[in-house]
Amino acid sequence: MKVVLIRHGQSLWNLENRFTGWTDVDLSNAGLEEARKAGIILRENGYSFDVAYTSLLKRAIRTLWIALHELDMMWIPVYKTWMLNERHYGALQGLNKAETAKKFGEEQVHLWRRSTQVRPPALDKNDPRYEASNPKYKGIDIPLTENLLDTEQRVVAYWTHHIEPQIKAGKRIIISAHGNTIRALIKYLDQVPADGIASLNIPTGIPLVYELDHDIKPNRHYYLGKDGFMPEGTIPKTL
Numbered sequence: 001m002k003v004v005l006i007r008h009g010q011s012l013w014n015l016e017n018r019f020t021g022w023t024d025v026d027l028s029n030a031g032l033e034e035a036r037k038a039g040i041i042l043r044e045n046g047y048s049f050d051v052a053y054t055s056l057l058k059r060a061i062r063t064l065w066i067a068l069h070e071l072d073m074m075w076i077p078v079y080k081t082w083m084l085n086e087r088h089y090g091a092l093q094g095l096n097k098a099e100t101a102k103k104f105g106e107e108q109v110h111l112w113r114r115s116t117q118v119r120p121p122a123l124d125k126n127d128p129r130y131e132a133s134n135p136k137y138k139g140i141d142i143p144l145t146e147n148l149l150d151t152e153q154r155v156v157a158y159w160t161h162h163i164e165p166q167i168k169a170g171k172r173i174i175i176s177a178h179g180n181t182i183r184a185l186i187k188y189l190d191q192v193p194a195d196g197i198a199s200l201n202i203p204t205g206i207p208l209v210y211e212l213d214h215d216i217k218p219n220r221h222y223y224l225g226k227d228g229f230m231p232e233g234t235i236p237k238t239l
């Protein structure tokens with residue numbers, strides 16, 4: 001069984017090198033093109049899908065729409081959930097990553113970005129960036145900050161309760177999500193230790209195929225790059 005994971009195409013804040021998290025920024029022009037190429041690569045490799053999953057953030061939703069358009073499969077069911085949102089970056093959201101590193105040091109920023117345990121400074125509930133009043137989060141106790149383990153808990157809960165049963169039922173699945181959502185899922189699927197996941201980065205807009213056995217355990221994974229292109233940060237083979 002195959003599941004295709006794809007990190008959204010480049011976003012406007014990826015382009016500006018800003019911490020994004022739950023901020024609902026759209027794709028850049030390059031990101032729109034990446035999404036289009038992803039759909040074409042999937043089509044050219046004969047992929048088709050029965051069900052799609054994505055977050056509540058437009059950069060992932062639009063990436064999915066564009067890819068499904070290229071596959072002529074915009075008609076399939078699409079489930080959107082906050083549980084697949086990007087890791088919440090707390091009070092770092094909106095800050096430039098390079099400026100933040102100058103202010104707090106590279107080591108501290110690396111810990112905030114890549115450690116599994118360290119949470120960035122939390123948002124204050126009076127902060128305009130705190131989105132509890134946003135109707136899309138009605139009834140949800142949204143986080144003020146997250147480390148990767150927090151993100152992994154919600155991503156794996158959704159994977160286990162909603163996506164795995166569909167895979168077991170033979171459905172072909174595509175998930176359009178975010179760098180840390182996918183890092184969290186890979187950590188769980190491949191049982192990657194904390195120090196291993198710290199060095200893993202997910203490229204934008206390149207389909208990542210997971211081949212799973214009947215126990216939904218990974219047999220192998222690979223990127224569908226153009227002409228066999230393998231992006232940097234390929235997932236560790238040994239786990």
Ligand SMILES: O=C(O)[C@H](O)COP(=O)(O)O
Pocket residue numbers: 018019020021022086087089113178179180
């Ligand atoms: O949320 C963000 O800033 C990016 O999408 C992911 O950022 P990171 O690679 O610094 O975790």
